[in-house]
Amino acid sequence: RKEVEQDPGPFNVPEGATVAFNCTYSNSASQSFFWYRQDCRKEPKLLMSVYSSGNEDGRFTAQLNRASQYISLLIRDSKLSDSATYLCVVSPMNTGFQKLVFGTGTRLLVSP
Amino acid sequence: DVKVTQSSRYLVKRTGEKVFLECVQDMDHENMFWYRQDPGLGLRLIYFSYDVKMKEKGDIPEGYSVSREKKERFSLILESASTNQTSMYLCASSLPAPNYGYTFGSGTRLTVV
Numbered sequence: 627r628k629e630v631e632q633d634p635g636p637f638n639v640p641e642g643a644t645v646a647f648n649c650t651y652s653n654s655a656s657q658s659f660f661w662y663r664q665d666c667r668k669e670p671k672l673l674m675s676v677y678s679s680g681n682e683d684g685r686f687t688a689q690l691n692r693a694s695q696y697i698s699l700l701i702r703d704s705k706l707s708d709s710a711t712y713l714c715v716v717s718p719m720n721t722g723f724q725k726l727v728f729g730t731g732t733r734l735l736v737s738p
Numbered sequence: 739d740v741k742v743t744q745s746s747r748y749l750v751k752r753t754g755e756k757v758f759l760e761c762v763q764d765m766d767h768e769n770m771f772w773y774r775q776d777p778g779l780g781l782r783l784i785y786f787s788y789d790v791k792m793k794e795k796g797d798i799p800e801g802y803s804v805s806r807e808k809k810e811r812f813s814l815i816l817e818s819a820s821t822n823q824t825s826m827y828l829c830a831s832s833l834p835a836p837n838y839g840y841t842f843g844s845g846t847r848l849t850v851v
Contacts (some may be wrong), residue, residue, distance in 0.1 A: 634778075660839050664812070669828055671840035713780075715839070725771070726840060732778035 627652055630716050630729035638735045643704045647732045649714030650696045658717035661699050663710045664731065670713055673699075688707055704736045741765075744829050751850050757816040759846050769832045770812035770836035771840065772796075772804065774825040781828065787812055787832070792841030819850045 632649045639645045651659075659676035673683065676688040676697050687700040703733055714729040745760035763770065771786040773796075783796030785804040793804050801823060805813045812831075816823055826847050830840040 662839070667847075669844050671842070672839040675839065725769075725783065725786060728781040730778065 628729075629653060629718065629727045632714050632715055632729040632732045634732060636732060637734040638737065639672065639679065639704050640737055641704055641706060643689055643736075644702045645704055645734065646700045647712055647714075647734075648696055648698050649732075650694075650715075651716045651727075653716070654692075654695060654719040656716045656718050657683070658696075658726075659683075659697050660690055660715040660726070661686075661697075661704050662713040662728070663717055664713055665710050670728075673712070702736075706736050709734055709736045714728075718733055739786065740829050742829055742843035744806070744827075744846050745846065749846055749848045749850065751816075751819050753820060753850055755816075756848075757819050757848070758849075759816075759820050759827055759829075759848070760816040761812045761814070761843055762810050763812075763831040763841070764810065765831060765841065766809070767808075767831035770806065771830040771832075772814045772829045773830065774798070774800075775828055775845075776825050782809050784814065797847045804824075814849075819848075821850050824848060824850045833847050 630651050661673040662670040663673045664670040676690045680689045687701045689698045697718050711731040711733045713731045742763045772784045773781045775781050782798050787793045787806045790813045828845045829843040832840045
């Protein structure tokens with residue numbers, strides 16, 4: 627089983643739609659969680675951290691469910707510029723050195 | 739603006755060549771990483787370093803080595819390039835605890851012919 631699993635998509639949505647992605651992780655001791663955004667042929671960039679109480683940044687809302695070991699990202703009022711691949715990222719705690727584990731990403735296509 | 743800079747954006751090398759990929763960060767980060775990214779496989783960790791002259795194998799170190807002689811510079815070496823090493827290579831850096839995530843370089847697309 628992969629440490630971090632995501633639906634690869636693509637999710638095709640019209641402008642203005644609300645879209646949600648989920649991600650599951652296998653290590654129950656994981657401590658840090660993130661969503662990264664990656665545009666085509668570009669490097670991943672940090673979109674937002676995910677906190678236990680949930681957090682919001684403008685049109686983006688991230689939620690963490692530790693009991694079910696999943697993370698979600700909600701995008702409201704989708705823009706064309708939101709088209710990208712969204713990577714779910716987790717920091718497991720079973721190693722002495724904390725390093726991040728990346729999901730393979732969910733592709734979002736927002737159309738006019 | 740803080741940066742992770744990779745020396746080449748595109749690189750074409752021949753099978754059997756020794757290849758050096760350079761990465762420099764200006765954030766005084768302790769940790770540095772080399773990943774490769776392939777379609778359907780996502781980001782896979784090759785090597786990482788948590789201090790000068792320290793290096794640790796990641797998930798796919800075979801065929802690669804690294805060098806970290808200075809804090810700001812982390813080099814990836816392909817000892818004898820092969821066609822299955824054609825990929826996008828991404829360097830990243832972070833503070834000791836990754837609570838703030840990683841900062842990535844813009845990547846090097848390597849083609850081995």
